[in-house]
Amino acid sequence: MKGYKLIKPFYLEESESEDVSPSGNVSKVRLTKSLITLSDVLRYNGEIPTENVVLGSVGLGILNETTKNLFDLEKGKRTYIEPSRECGACYNCKKGDFNKCSDVQIAGEDYDGFLCDFAIANTDKLFVLPDSVSDTEALFINHISLAVSLFDKLNIQKGDYVSVIGANNFGNIFAQLLIYYQAVPIVMTLDEESVVSAKKSGIYYVLGPNDNWQKEVYAITGGRMTDKVAYIADCNIPVVKAFSLASFGGAIAFTGFSGKTGSVSFMQAVKKQLDVHCINNDSRYTAASINLIANKAINFANLKVNTCAYKSVPEVFKKLNEELEKTGKINETVVTLV
Ligand SMILES: [Zn+2]
Numbered sequence: 001m002k003g004y005k006l007i008k009p010f011y012l013e014e015s016e017s018e019d020v021s022p023s024g025n026v027s028k029v030r031l032t033k034s035l036i037t038l039s040d041v042l043r044y045n046g047e048i049p050t051e052n053v054v055l056g057s058v059g060l061g062i063l064n065e066t067t068k069n070l071f072d073l074e075k076g077k078r079t080y081i082e083p084s085r086e087c088g089a090c091y092n093c094k095k096g097d098f099n100k101c102s103d104v105q106i107a108g109e110d111y112d113g114f115l116c117d118f119a120i121a122n123t124d125k126l127f128v129l130p131d132s133v134s135d136t137e138a139l140f141i142n143h144i145s146l147a148v149s150l151f152d153k154l155n156i157q158k159g160d161y162v163s164v165i166g167a168n169n170f171g172n173i174f175a176q177l178l179i180y181y182q183a184v185p186i187v188m189t190l191d192e193e194s195v196v197s198a199k200k201s202g203i204y205y206v207l208g209p210n211d212n213w214q215k216e217v218y219a220i221t222g223g224r225m226t227d228k229v230a231y232i233a234d235c236n237i238p239v240v241k242a243f244s245l246a247s248f249g250g251a252i253a254f255t256g257f258s259g260k261t262g263s264v265s266f267m268q269a270v271k272k273q274l275d276v277h278c279i280n281n282d283s284r285y286t287a288a289s290i291n292l293i294a295n296k297a298i299n300f301a302n303l304k305v306n307t308c309a310y311k312s313v314p315e316v317f318k319k320l321n322e323e324l325e326k327t328g329k330i331n332e333t334v335v336t337l338v
Helices: 038-044 141-153 169-180 192-200 213-220 239-244 267-271 283-294 310-327
Strands: 002-008 011-016 026-036 058-065 078-081 118-122 126-128 161-165 184-188 205-207 226-232 246-255 275-278 305-309 332-336
Touching: 011 310, 026 310, 038 310, 058 118, 126 283, 141 169, 141 246, 141 283, 161 169, 161 239, 169 184, 169 192, 169 226, 184 213, 192 205, 205 213, 213 239, 226 239, 239 246, 239 267, 305 310, 310 332
Parallel strands: 161 184, 161 226, 184 205, 226 246, 246 275, 305 332
Antiparallel strands: 002 011, 026 058, 026 118, 026 332, 058 078, 078 126
16 A cells, blocks of 8 residues: 655655555545645644644545445445544543544544555445545535534524635535525635635625625624624634624634634633634534535535646645745645546
8 A cells, every 4th residue: 555645844755554454344445536635735834743644634435345234335336434533542432422532533644644545444434425426526525514513513593694704615615505504604705716716606795805894794784793603714814803793692613624723812702702612523424414415505616626646746735835835825636546
């Protein structure tokens, strides 16, 4: 088995590892596609401490060998692999409460990710993909499952106005999901390009770098401001802006994929007595996310996605890191592995 391993910051090496045969509850998948996300680039440049691990946040492929006989799961099927594992060691895991694991292990960070030829995974982490879900769409299952988790935690109801701070691919997907469930997203971004893609994706209220967000949100909501605010960690927008859009006693959720670090003043949140939530991925929603894609709840046509081939991965990481330094963002990149 071979893959691109991060040996130390800025240094990827194509390394071979011992071939593993599936046994017990473990299956083997021949990987065909992987997605490079901002988290991968932050691991690459050392901002997220990672060493000796194959990068690649998300992956899918063809089921190669399995010892289990689960619904529809058989050799040759196109399969998505959930990119996280419960630790098995924390208090909640030991109680069998795996959904509340306090130390979830993440692919490409705590164990080998998907920029490689084969993945070995527990069979309960595998999901057969329906034909109506394309490879590229499937690479965003993790985004959608985080969006569903956010929706659930903020307890969003039909007709709710929701401020969405940040309009990268995740922000865009979350806003589309809000519309699907008949809530009203107001998307805010400092990035002109994201304004255009959000509007093209069917989002009506999109505020850009030249708008007065507080004033516009006041006007849109008839002065009530928004009860629910989602702040996406990768957006490069001061958190204090997000607090200013919330109604008194409202709720704000922090989320995002990057794990970027930063400092926050909670003064306004305290004044307004906001409920503050921090949302991480929740593996319970993978199957629901696949169904949402199959039901065309999300329009992927206007997301910003690059593509590349496996052999150009080291070069691509170099370029993405330069892009990040220059612009503070990257385009998520689909890698064709075979
Ligand atoms: Zn645990």
